Amino acid sequence: MSNPYHPPAVGVLDQGPELIFPPGFLWGAATAAYQIEGAATEGGRTPSIWDTFSHTEGRVVAGHTGDVACDHYHRMPSDVRLMAELGLKSYRFSVSWPRVQPGGSGPANAAGLDFYRRLVDELLGHGIEPWLTLYHWDLPQPLEDAGGWPARDTAGRFAEYAELVADALGDRVTYWTTLNEPWCSAFLGYGSGVHAPGRSDGADAVRAGHHLMLGHGLAVQALRASRPQAQLGITVNLYPVTPASDAPADVDAARRIDALANRFFLDPVLRGSYPTDLAADLREVTDFGHVRDGDLAVISTPLDLVGVNYYSRHVVAAPVEGAEPEPYWRAPSCWPGSEDVRFVTRGVPVTDMNWEIDAPGLTETLRRVHEEYTDLPLYVTENGSAFVDAVVDGQVDDVDRLAYFDAHLRAAHEAINAGVPLRGYFAWSLMDNFEWAWGYTKRFGMVWIDYDSQARIPKSSARWYAEVIRRNGLAAQ
Numbered sequence: 001m002s003n004p005y006h007p008p009a010v011g012v013l014d015q016g017p018e019l020i021f022p023p024g025f026l027w028g029a030a031t032a033a034y035q036i037e038g039a040a041t042e043g044g045r046t047p048s049i050w051d052t053f054s055h056t057e058g059r060v061v062a063g064h065t066g067d068v069a070c071d072h073y074h075r076m077p078s079d080v081r082l083m084a085e086l087g088l089k090s091y092r093f094s095v096s097w098p099r100v101q102p103g104g105s106g107p108a109n110a111a112g113l114d115f116y117r118r119l120v121d122e123l124l125g126h127g128i129e130p131w132l133t134l135y136h137w138d139l140p141q142p143l144e145d146a147g148g149w150p151a152r153d154t155a156g157r158f159a160e161y162a163e164l165v166a167d168a169l170g171d172r173v174t175y176w177t178t179l180n181e182p183w184c185s186a187f188l189g190y191g192s193g194v195h196a197p198g199r200s201d202g203a204d205a206v207r208a209g210h211h212l213m214l215g216h217g218l219a220v221q222a223l224r225a226s227r228p229q230a231q232l233g234i235t236v237n238l239y240p241v242t243p244a245s246d247a248p249a250d251v252d253a254a255r256r257i258d259a260l261a262n263r264f265f266l267d268p269v270l271r272g273s274y275p276t277d278l279a280a281d282l283r284e285v286t287d288f289g290h291v292r293d294g295d296l297a298v299i300s301t302p303l304d305l306v307g308v309n310y311y312s313r314h315v316v317a318a319p320v321e322g323a324e325p326e327p328y329w330r331a332p333s334c335w336p337g338s339e340d341v342r343f344v345t346r347g348v349p350v351t352d353m354n355w356e357i358d359a360p361g362l363t364e365t366l367r368r369v370h371e372e373y374t375d376l377p378l379y380v381t382e383n384g385s386a387f388v389d390a391v392v393d394g395q396v397d398d399v400d401r402l403a404y405f406d407a408h409l410r411a412a413h414e415a416i417n418a419g420v421p422l423r424g425y426f427a428w429s430l431m432d433n434f435e436w437a438w439g440y441t442k443r444f445g446m447v448w449i450d451y452d453s454q455a456r457i458p459k460s461s462a463r464w465y466a467e468v469i470r471r472n473g474l475a476a477q
């Protein structure tokens with residue numbers, strides 16, 4: 001039986017002078033609560049790990065915090081009007097756990113839920129499909145104090161929180177994703193410590209990854225029970241991983257990084273097992289004693305969709321003597337058990353994050369998920385780029401970002417042509433925002449934010465994207 005929520009993706013493409021996407025393709029843009037809302041202490045909200053982290057000296061560039069961010073909490077109605085002007089069909093946002101359940105336990109906070117009720121009602125009133133993410137990294141601080149994601153109890157707490165949100169918003173939200181990018185929460189948060197809560201222990205990172213997925217599975221079960229009509233999924237950040245050469249040592253380095261970056265999450269969620277090579281690679285780090293009987297059945301609870309976030313490719317090689325350690329997400333501590341793998345820079349154009357631009361990698365990634373893992377509908381739940389923008393005569397002409405989107409949409413279209421049931425695409429991000437450890441120094445938005453005046457200026461990419469949405473496709477090249 002065809003699924004009424006996901007229009008068909010294959011066999012309906014116009015092959016004429018334009019690249020036309022399937023009817024009903026869900027064109028959207030995404031944000032996350034801590035990155036845009038501000039109002040950190042209003043309406044009963046309590047601190048999350050990102051409040052603590054960003055207020056700790058030396059953790060975030062220039063000491064930036066999300067205290068005010070884009071002030072979206074106060075400007076939400078006009079932000080939704082802007083989305084409507086751009087013609088967005090959907091808006092992907094995240095709910096702030098410490099706003100709706102202060103402290104991470106106990107009853108819901110009516111004022112917090114009310115903000116999201118109003119947001120959803122505004123969206124629906126403008127014909128924009130709300131897409132709700134339950135967890136985009138803002139763990140309530142008391143849950144971190146009790147052990148954080150390395151502690152099993154956090155998974156159960158997450159499911160309770162999911163139920164509170166479902167009770168309040170389940171009557172008006174169809175699309176739900178549980179976690180955003182559990183790799184980042186686990187490996188940047190507990191492995192390298194460059195993200196909140198800033199801990200650095202390989203075994204904890206692996207435990208965190210498992211408990212995040214356990215929380216995901218428990219939340220899916222709770223949501224399914226209370227909202228049988230909801231469309232449920234998870235968002236994972238995936239990378240094609242390519243060996244720098246066909247030398248066996250480079251091929252093995254690529255296998256190890258692929259296991260940690262991709263298969264660590266895809267296999268449990270979509271196959272109900274951990275990859276056997278991963279356990280062998282990690283034997284010095286953990287014995288996986290934290291995995292209990294029944295966990296993998298919970299983690300692989302059936303879904304309705306899979307969200308893929310795509311930004312770049314990893315090219316890896318075996319170590320060379322005396323090589324310099326890599327920065328940020330290439331730091332060895334992000335990759336427990338693969339500390340000696342080297343990430344190779346190919347000299348291709350990069351974004352302001354220094355991430356290599358590799359649009360074919362999106363096609364490859366979507367095809368892999370579909371061909372190796374699942375027939376479920378796929379959505380690109382994030383794709384985008386940071387570049388240095390400037391306001392000139394009141395305009396922001398972000399040609400590099402526009403070209404990035406254009407190339408990646410062509411790659412997405414190619415995946416559809418290859419048979420991938422891709423049903424939507426969400427640009428990251430609707431607006432410039434708090435880019436985690438980089439604070440406000442990196443701009444990913446289609447809409448410029450003036451952080452002094454909070455003025456919004458749609459950039460060239462926003463106007464271009466509005467036209468893509470209007471025509472449901474791109475001009476042929």
Ligand code: IFM
Pocket residue numbers: 032035181309382428435436444
């Ligand atoms: O800003 C982040 C987002 O929160 C998660 N995915 C990657 C984006 C760019 O780094």
